[in-house]
Amino acid sequence: xxxxxxxxxxxxxxxxxxxxxxxxxxxxxxxxxxxxxxxxxxxxxxxxxxxxxxxxxxxxxxxxxxxxxxxxxxxxxxxxxxxxxxxxxxxxxxxxxxxxxxxxxxxxxxxxxxxxxxxxxxxxxxxxxxxxxxxxxxxxxxxxxxxxxxxxxxxxxxxxxxxxxxxxxxxxxxxxxxxxxxxxxxxxxxxxxxxxxxxxxxxxxxxxxxxxxxxxxxxxxxxxxxxxxxxxxxxxxxxxxxxxxxxxxxxxxxxxxxxxxxxxxxxxxxxxxxxxxxxxxxxxxxxxxxxxxxxxxxxxxxxxxxx
Amino acid sequence: xxxxxxxxxxxxxxxxxxxxxxxxxxxxxxxxxxxxxxxxxxxxxxxxxxxxxxxxxxxxxxxxxxxxxxxxxxxxxxxxxxxxxxxxxxxxxxxxxxxxxxxxxxxxxxxxxxxxxxxxxxxxxxxxxxxxxxxxxxxxxxxxxxxxxxxxxxxxxxxxxxxxxxxxxxxxxxxxxxxxxxxxxxxxxxxxxxxxxxxxxxxxxxxxxxxxxxxxxxxxxxxxxxxxxxxxxxxxxxxxxxxxxxxxxxxxxxxxxxxxxxxxxxxxxxxxxxxxxxxxxxxxxxxxxxxxxxxxxxxxxxxxxxxxxxxxxxxxxxxxxxxxxxxxxxxxxxxxxxxxxxxxxxxxxxxxxxxxxxxxxxxxxxxxxxxxxxxxxxxxxxxxxxxxxxxxxxxxxxxxxxxxxxxxxxxxxxxxxxxxxxxxxxxxxxxxxxxxxxxxxxxxxxxxxxxxxxxxxxxxxxxxxxxxxxxxxxxxxxxxxxxxxxxxxxxxxxxxxxxxxxxxxxxxxxxxxxxxxxxxxxxxxxxxxxxxxxxxxxx
Numbered sequence: 001x002x003x004x005x006x007x008x009x010x011x012x013x014x015x016x017x018x019x020x021x022x023x024x025x026x027x028x029x030x031x032x033x034x035x036x037x038x039x040x041x042x043x044x045x046x047x048x049x050x051x052x053x054x055x056x057x058x059x060x061x062x063x064x065x066x067x068x069x070x071x072x073x074x075x076x077x078x079x080x081x082x083x084x085x086x087x088x089x090x091x092x093x094x095x096x097x098x099x100x101x102x103x104x105x106x107x108x109x110x111x112x113x114x115x116x117x118x119x120x121x122x123x124x125x126x127x128x129x130x131x132x133x134x135x136x137x138x139x140x141x142x143x144x145x146x147x148x149x150x151x152x153x154x155x156x157x158x159x160x161x162x163x164x165x166x167x168x169x170x171x172x173x174x175x176x177x178x179x180x181x182x183x184x185x186x187x188x189x190x191x192x193x194x195x196x197x198x199x200x201x202x203x204x205x206x207x208x209x210x211x212x213x214x215x216x217x218x219x220x221x222x223x224x225x226x227x228x229x230x231x232x233x234x235x236x237x238x239x240x241x242x243x244x245x246x247x248x249x250x251x252x253x254x255x256x257x258x259x260x261x262x263x264x265x266x267x268x269x270x271x272x273x274x275x276x277x278x279x280x281x282x283x284x285x286x287x288x289x290x291x292x293x294x295x296x297x298x299x300x301x302x303x304x305x306x307x
Numbered sequence: 308x309x310x311x312x313x314x315x316x317x318x319x320x321x322x323x324x325x326x327x328x329x330x331x332x333x334x335x336x337x338x339x340x341x342x343x344x345x346x347x348x349x350x351x352x353x354x355x356x357x358x359x360x361x362x363x364x365x366x367x368x369x370x371x372x373x374x375x376x377x378x379x380x381x382x383x384x385x386x387x388x389x390x391x392x393x394x395x396x397x398x399x400x401x402x403x404x405x406x407x408x409x410x411x412x413x414x415x416x417x418x419x420x421x422x423x424x425x426x427x428x429x430x431x432x433x434x435x436x437x438x439x440x441x442x443x444x445x446x447x448x449x450x451x452x453x454x455x456x457x458x459x460x461x462x463x464x465x466x467x468x469x470x471x472x473x474x475x476x477x478x479x480x481x482x483x484x485x486x487x488x489x490x491x492x493x494x495x496x497x498x499x500x501x502x503x504x505x506x507x508x509x510x511x512x513x514x515x516x517x518x519x520x521x522x523x524x525x526x527x528x529x530x531x532x533x534x535x536x537x538x539x540x541x542x543x544x545x546x547x548x549x550x551x552x553x554x555x556x557x558x559x560x561x562x563x564x565x566x567x568x569x570x571x572x573x574x575x576x577x578x579x580x581x582x583x584x585x586x587x588x589x590x591x592x593x594x595x596x597x598x599x600x601x602x603x604x605x606x607x608x609x610x611x612x613x614x615x616x617x618x619x620x621x622x623x624x625x626x627x628x629x630x631x632x633x634x635x636x637x638x639x640x641x642x643x644x645x646x647x648x649x650x651x652x653x654x655x656x657x658x659x660x661x662x663x664x665x666x667x668x669x670x671x672x673x674x675x676x677x678x679x680x681x682x683x684x685x686x687x688x689x690x691x692x693x694x695x696x697x698x699x700x701x702x703x704x705x706x707x708x709x710x711x712x713x714x715x716x717x718x719x720x721x722x723x724x725x726x727x728x729x730x731x732x733x734x735x736x737x738x739x740x741x742x743x744x745x746x747x748x749x750x751x752x753x754x755x756x757x758x759x760x761x762x763x764x765x766x767x768x769x770x771x772x773x774x775x776x777x778x779x780x781x782x783x784x785x786x787x788x789x790x791x792x793x794x795x796x797x798x799x800x801x802x803x804x805x806x807x808x809x810x811x812x813x814x815x816x817x818x819x820x821x822x823x824x825x826x827x828x829x830x831x832x833x834x835x836x837x838x839x840x841x842x843x844x845x846x
Contacts, residue, residue, distance in 0.1 A: 030729070030730075031729065031730045031733045031734075032728075032729030032730055032732055032733040032737075033729070033733075035439060036729050036732045036733055036736070036737065037363065037439060037732065038732065039363070039439075039442075039767075039768065040736035040767040040768050040770070041439055041442070041767070042442050042445075042456075042767050044434075044456050044457040044458070045437075045438075045439065045441050045442055045456060048434040048435075048436075048437040048441070048456070048458070049437045049439065051434070051437070052435070052437035053437075078508065081355050082355050082356065082529065083355055083356035083358060083361040083508070084356050084357060084358050084361070084508045084509070084510070084511045084512075085529070086508075090529060093528055093529060094529065094530065097531075149562070149565070152565055152569075153565075156565075156569045157565065157568060157569055160569075163569075163571065164565060164566045164569040164571055165555075165557075165562075165566055165571070166531065166532065166555075166571075167528075167531055252530060253530075253557075253558065253559070254559075254562060256530065256531055256532070256555060256556065256557055257530070257531060258528040258529060258530040258531025258532070259530065262530045263529065263530060266353075266530075269727070269728065269729070270729075271729055
């Protein structure tokens with residue numbers, strides 16, 4: 001097991017390296033640069049800017065310097081567009097926000113999604129099944145950029161219960177709409193995956209054996225069916241968890257949360273190479289890490305898998 | 308101890324229930340003020356910096372002028388009023404200005420000195436600062452600014468000197484009549500040398516930032532909010548009524564409107580086309596004051612532009628064919644005005660020339676356009692094909708489609724090309740790779756040269772690469788003229804005759820402003836507002 005984990009981590013390093021170099025090169029090929037602005041900047045000013053941010057160096061040198069700073073000092077450099085903030089500052093401000101609403105969304109999506117899926121599977125073809133499937137399809141087809149304004153319309157403009165945007169770590173009223181907007185589509189996917197995999201499990205041999213033994217239905221489901229039925233859900237949850245805790249640009253923009261989802265998209269639009277790289281590396285690392293976690297959980301749940 | 312706390316809490320409650328405390332001299336007597344003096348302001352884009360020497364945006368200027376005081380400010384009508392510069396003298400050749408500064412303190416208690424200006428201006432020009440707005444000090448004609456920016460001279464050679472703590476002397480390379488008008492912009496604000504040197508780029512963090520204006524920084528969360536709170540060390544703090552300012556960045560107008568309607572914003576720009584409906588719904592809150600920016604279509608007459616546009620008849624025909632009234636009345640609907648000059652009509656002292664096509668009916672313009680195009684050799688058997696370039700935005704698209712239709716009536720076939728912002732800028736200013744491009748210009752200061760300088764052959768902003776010796780000469784002469792306005796009028800006349808660009812509309816700022824907020828300067832054409840002059844009345 002330990003050897004397996006170490007092996008996977010070792011593979012992660014070249015993967016990240018490829019990710020960094022590829023995104024670095026792709027970004028630099030995009031037309032325009034971080035200092036292209038509506039007011040055309042005189043050439044001597046542009047030269048000063050390029051010199052300050054090292055953009056006058058050959059590309060290979062820029063990559064090398066960048067990698068050295070990241071590896072040796074854990075320093076992602078200054079932001080190219082936010083002049084008095086470093087990439088570390090921007091991530092430190094935004095990541096806790098997205099982490100909070102992302103994590104809550106994850107919990108909500110898993111709890112509601114699995115419950116809906118299991119209920120639908122057990123009560124197959126009953127009204128409960130139809131209701132659960134109906135809810136999850138509804139949630140799936142309603143994208144969050146449609147959901148967010150509807151939520152604001154209901155909870156802010158009509159009922160005056162929740163603030164229409166903003167963020168506070170102390171006041172849960174700010175969390176509710178972002179969590180609903182972010183979690184619903186994941187919840188729907190989880191419900192559908194759970195339902196179909198539960199149905200499959202319920203018709204498998206070991207469940208039939210359990211039934212034949214005369215075990216109570218409840219015990220069969222909780223003890224024998226749920227664990228194997230959740231395997232496909234778990235492989236979905238790894239990447240879903242990463243994309244949830246790294247936020248959603250729609251949620252960040254619509255609710256002005258100040259999370260990094262918006263910073264990520266803005267950095268691409270602003271050609272803010274440094275912020276773009278910083279968040280890419282963060283995302284890449286988290287993705288690799290949680291894929292590993294998923295594999296470990298797999299081994300723990302499924303006795304057939306051993307590392 | 309507990310009882311003291313209880314008493315003071317009680318006193319506070321009393322205070323907030325009935326704010327009959329000493330009122331600012333800016334609030335008319337008998338006004339009942341709101342208990343909560345917070346002004347929440349919408350901005351389209353998040354600020355990129357709070358450093359006056361690095362700031363480049365109008366929104367940045369709006370925030371910074373609450374936190375800093377430079378030499379001058381504008382009053383409610385856009386007229387110059389002294390801020391730190393209580394008086395000044397100018398030499399006979401108009402090249403040396405001596406400003407006398409008021410005794411003021413930074414929020415950390417240090418005195419504000421002439422040296423703080425010297426430091427700030429040198430820093431603005433210094434290549435090591437790499438400010439994207441360093442060209443502004445060159446535009447101000449401060450001596451040696453060009454060479455300092457280019458790295459050919461040391462920042463210490465810049466034409467700015469502290470004669471003593473409260474006397475600042477500025478030397479110019481060449482006299483410009485509007486020099487003092489330029490000193491309103493945040494790029495010319497002083498910065499606290501000690502603090503900047505101690506913290507480097509971290510000096511604008513809330514825990515470090517030191518200011519000399521009526522408000523200081525409380526927090527800045529990117530993508531969420533910038534919060535300012537009253538600076539009690541400000542010399543005129545007794546006359547500052549609004550206690551808190553919040554700036555919320557939101558790209559989407561419609562969403563900002565929702566937040567306004569939820570009572571979470573006091574100010575919002577109305578989405579395009581929605582002003583008439585909102586005016587009906589919120590008659591007390593809806594305003595559309597003129598705003599000093601102009602929207603235009605620029606023709607590429609440079610080497611990368613199409614051959615056809617090098618012919619003035621074609622350019623004139625294209626400009627005449629644009630029905631500006633339809634664009635203003637049917638598409639934008641927010642108090643904008645048709646533009647036939649590049650300078651905004653409301654610019655201080657600006658006198659527009661008699662531009663023939665401005666007074667024609669659209670039918671006359673259209674007939675003239677057809678005639679001109681025919682003379683230029685274009686018609687059904689030799690059709691003109693053009694590309695219209697704009698940056699991705701629903702509003703630009705609407706206008707481009709309208710223009711496409713107007714030109715179709717001329718027999719001109721145009722294709723629309725929209726690009727993401729940075730790509731568009733690169734094509735416009737970098738590659739000059741376009742036929743006709745949407746552009747806009749906003750005044751840096753309230754004087755016509757801020758517009759007209761753009762079209763000089765040496766301007767970096769002249770994206771269509773138009774060159775006209777007479778125009779260049781006029782603009783050069785205007786810098787030393789006793790009254791430059793005459794030159795400006797003549798320059799506009801040349802623009803109308805040579806048509807390097809087709810002005811389309813003069814901006815307004817259609818907005819909703821919470822009617823409880825008083826003192827907003829609607830008559831200031833740059834809409835430079837100072838929160839210290841504003842207050843919030845009770846409902």
